[in-house]
Amino acid sequence: MAVVGTGLIGTSVGLAVSRHGVTVHLVDRDETAARTAAALGAGVLDAPRGPVDLAVLAVPPSQLGPVLAEQQLRGLARAYTDVASVKSAPERHVLAGLADASSYVGGHPLAGREKSGPLAARAGLFEDRSWVLTPSEATSRETLNRALEMISLCGAVPVLMGSREHDAAVALTSHVPHVLASLMAARLQHAPREASRLAGQGLRDVTRIAAGDARLWGDILRSNAAAVAGVLREVQADLADVLAALTELSAAPADGGAPGLDGVVGLLDRGIAGMSAIQGRGGAPAAGPVRLRVALGDRPGELARLLASLADLGVGADDVTPRSSGGTGLDVELAVAALTAEDVRRRLVRDGFASADPADGPAQQRAAAGGVLTGATP
Amino acid sequence: MAVVGTGLIGTSVGLAVSRHGVTVHLVDRDETAARTAAALGAGVLDAPRGPVDLAVLAVPPSQLGPVLAEQQLRGLARAYTDVASVKSAPERHVLAGLADASSYVGGHPLAGREKSGPLAARAGLFEDRSWVLTPSEATSRETLNRALEMISLCGAVPVLMGSREHDAAVALTSHVPHVLASLMAARLQHAPREASRLAGQGLRDVTRIAAGDARLWGDILRSNAAAVAGVLREVQADLADVLAALTELSAAPADGGAPGLDGVVGLLDRGIAGMSAIQGRGGAPAAGPVRLRVALGDRPGELARLLASLADLGVGADDVTPRSSGGTGLDVELAVAALTAEDVRRRLVRDGFASADPADGPAQQRAAAGGVLTGATP
Numbered sequence: 107m108a109v110v111g112t113g114l115i116g117t118s119v120g121l122a123v124s125r126h127g128v129t130v131h132l133v134d135r136d137e138t139a140a141r142t143a144a145a146l147g148a149g150v151l152d153a154p155r156g157p158v159d160l161a162v163l164a165v166p167p168s169q170l171g172p173v174l175a176e177q178q179l180r181g182l183a184r185a186y187t188d189v190a191s192v193k194s195a196p197e198r199h200v201l202a203g204l205a206d207a208s209s210y211v212g213g214h215p216l217a218g219r220e221k222s223g224p225l226a227a228r229a230g231l232f233e234d235r236s237w238v239l240t241p242s243e244a245t246s247r248e249t250l251n252r253a254l255e256m257i258s259l260c261g262a263v264p265v266l267m268g269s270r271e272h273d274a275a276v277a278l279t280s281h282v283p284h285v286l287a288s289l290m291a292a293r294l295q296h297a298p299r300e301a302s303r304l305a306g307q308g309l310r311d312v313t314r315i316a317a318g319d320a321r322l323w324g325d326i327l328r329s330n331a332a333a334v335a336g337v338l339r340e341v342q343a344d345l346a347d348v349l350a351a352l353t354e355l356s357a358a359p360a361d362g363g364a365p366g367l368d369g370v371v372g373l374l375d376r377g378i379a380g381m382s383a384i385q386g387r388g389g390a391p392a393a394g395p396v397r398l399r400v401a402l403g404d405r406p407g408e409l410a411r412l413l414a415s416l417a418d419l420g421v422g423a424d425d426v427t428p429r430s431s432g433g434t435g436l437d438v439e440l441a442v443a444a445l446t447a448e449d450v451r452r453r454l455v456r457d458g459f460a461s462a463d464p465a466d467g468p469a470q471q472r473a474a475a476g477g478v479l480t481g482a483t484p
Numbered sequence: 485m486a487v488v489g490t491g492l493i494g495t496s497v498g499l500a501v502s503r504h505g506v507t508v509h510l511v512d513r514d515e516t517a518a519r520t521a522a523a524l525g526a527g528v529l530d531a532p533r534g535p536v537d538l539a540v541l542a543v544p545p546s547q548l549g550p551v552l553a554e555q556q557l558r559g560l561a562r563a564y565t566d567v568a569s570v571k572s573a574p575e576r577h578v579l580a581g582l583a584d585a586s587s588y589v590g591g592h593p594l595a596g597r598e599k600s601g602p603l604a605a606r607a608g609l610f611e612d613r614s615w616v617l618t619p620s621e622a623t624s625r626e627t628l629n630r631a632l633e634m635i636s637l638c639g640a641v642p643v644l645m646g647s648r649e650h651d652a653a654v655a656l657t658s659h660v661p662h663v664l665a666s667l668m669a670a671r672l673q674h675a676p677r678e679a680s681r682l683a684g685q686g687l688r689d690v691t692r693i694a695a696g697d698a699r700l701w702g703d704i705l706r707s708n709a710a711a712v713a714g715v716l717r718e719v720q721a722d723l724a725d726v727l728a729a730l731t732e733l734s735a736a737p738a739d740g741g742a743p744g745l746d747g748v749v750g751l752l753d754r755g756i757a758g759m760s761a762i763q764g765r766g767g768a769p770a771a772g773p774v775r776l777r778v779a780l781g782d783r784p785g786e787l788a789r790l791l792a793s794l795a796d797l798g799v800g801a802d803d804v805t806p807r808s809s810g811g812t813g814l815d816v817e818l819a820v821a822a823l824t825a826e827d828v829r830r831r832l833v834r835d836g837f838a839s840a841d842p843a844d845g846p847a848q849q850r851a852a853a854g855g856v857l858t859g860a861t862p
Contacts, residue, residue, distance in 0.1 A: 409523030
């Protein structure tokens with residue numbers, strides 16, 4: 107194999123693949139970078155005697171076209187892939203006949219760090235991460251299979267997509283988030299000293315990715331400028347709306363109505379909906395939980411005692427819904443996985459909790475220690 | 485003590501203070517919430533017999549003024565503080581004579597979770613977090629001391645600030661980040677299914693706080709609308725600039741120049757500068773490290789061997805700067821804490837690494853195992 111470009115990604119590929127005994131030839135215009143990668147164990151510096159099976163071009167997106175054409179002319183490898191986070195532009199280059207199209211498949215590993223350069227590389231960087239491949243119509247099956255094998259050696263999960271589809275997706279999930287993180291971080295540049303004492307995890311999370319290499323990210327945004335601008339224009343429209351709403355609110359008297367509040371809350375609600383749209387996908391639907399209702403009475407700390415009693419059975423505060431008991435005490439409803447429901451029931455009886463399930467007879471309801479608890483599957 | 489409002493923050497205060505044996509009286513219009521807090525061990529539900537030492541009003545910002553006036557009329561406590569994340573508006577209420585100003589000090593613990601309600605509460609929520617107090621000119625020293633004691637029982641770090649100064653700071657460090665996270669998350673609402681496979685840690689970090697309670701956050705943004713709008717207008721101007729630059733770039737031919745690239749990279753650079761502005765503050769300047777230069781030669785994996793050799797001495801990849809050796813090998817410079825430099829030197833000698841320090845004589849330079857390494861403090 108060959109790796110052209112021994113920065114963070116290229117060196118990590120070299121480290122990951124070398125673990126499996128594959129010889130990796132390292133190429134970089136920056137000799138110190140190549141030597142550093144070799145010294146880390148990512149591969150060897152001498153040129154291969156003949157074409158290698160696969161060359162991974164880990165160069166900035168704007169250099170990809172020329173480097174691919176150059177290495178194909180030299181006959182470095184039988185197949186080529188790249189790691190650039192934008193895919194339509196290189197594909198256009200290839201398909202325009204600048205290079206042999208059958209031996210190239212676009213690639214993009216969804217992995218990275220804020221740090222760059224070979225010293226930031228890790229053999230495990232790609233483990234369990236998605237690695238997109240964007241085969242064109244011209245890409246040969248042999249080329250695709252070589253790239254798939256390399257991805258598998260890196261421990262990543264291959265995802266096949268069209269290049270335009272990929273670029274629209276990363277504009278949304280990676281490039282626009284980066285711009286927004288930078289927009290926020292730029293506001294901190296002249297922040298008063300006191301503000302830094304109030305900086306919490308929220309701000310750190312929102313801005314974290316803004317620490318990335320500005321040249322590299324400028325290059326990425328340039329290569330995907332149209333798709334990024336499209337999403338940012340929608341952000342711009344939302345921002346204008348929320349600013350108008352806030353301006354209205356700031357002009358309103360404190361104890362009057364709240365004109366504009368709906369506009370602000372509406373955006374926040376859409377944000378919450380958007381998060382569940384990416385979080386809720388892909389997982390198998392969970393089996394409906396069994397619901398157990400427990401009468402806690404009004405002794406302080408009873409809910410804490412209940413949670414402590416059930417902690418080792420995997421029941422936590424998230425599984426508890428408080429219900430009014432009608433009387434002076436508190437009832438809670440526990441949502442328990444069907445598989446552990448019987449264990450939970452036994453534990454509750456053992457620890458003296460009483461069922462508040464209306465399906466239970468009066469003997470069980472609000473019974474003292476030893477009462478029988480029943481649950482209903484909705 | 486009394487806690488009015490047994491949501492996430494109020495219940496957590498109750499749990500934290502109760503640990504120290506202080507009796508906490510819990511008050512909430514929502515009886516189930518109050519019972520839940522009591523059942524968790526945050527305090528008791530019966531009313532205090534006389535005024536308590538301190539009442540913490542943990543109600544939404546828009547209700548703070550009325551609740552404070554009401555509880556002062558009832559004589560619930562000798563001193564009052566609140567936990568609202570906006571401070572000028574309540575202070576205006578108090579100073580306008582709606583309530584006794586000497587017994588009130590504004591407060592804001594810099595702690596929270598995406599979850600809300602008493603069940604999300606934790607006794608350790610405030611540990612080592614900043615807790616701002618914004619005493620007005622009217623605030624009595626006795627009131628301030630009671631609030632300081634409560635903060636100390638919660639394990640938090642008190643920070644005294646003016647209320648306007650506080651509101652400007654949180655607009656920047658908390659409220660605007662929230663709006664930007666929501667703006668990003670709102671874009672995901674109608675994202676194509678494939679995009680979710682590409683969602684990585686960066687996107688999750690940028691949007692994480694957007695999951696917060698929309699009503700509560702609407703209330704917070706409303707209370708600080710002017711300051712938030714001020715910062716957002718600056719964001720809007722930057723966004724317009726970066727959009728113009730991206731539009732220019734997307735219209736430019738692929739192999740032509742890159743008009744607009746400077747505008748994009750300029751924003752990214754300002755973002756990086758902004759991050760270092762909040763990260764670099766507060767810490768004591770580290771003692772200058774000792775620099776050791778090691779000649780690694782050109783055997784593959786030598787740098788990995790060096791890092792493995794020094795790992796238990798706390799030297800990692802971050803402390804390594806590759807240097808060209810002039811020859812075919814690689815030199816690296818190690819930045820080592822002055823205190824451990826001697827240990828590092830001994831280890832390097834033991835494991836057969838050679839000094840590349842020009843200050844060393846030819847006998848030491850590029851010597852085999854046993855060579856003496858020297859370092860220079862810059």
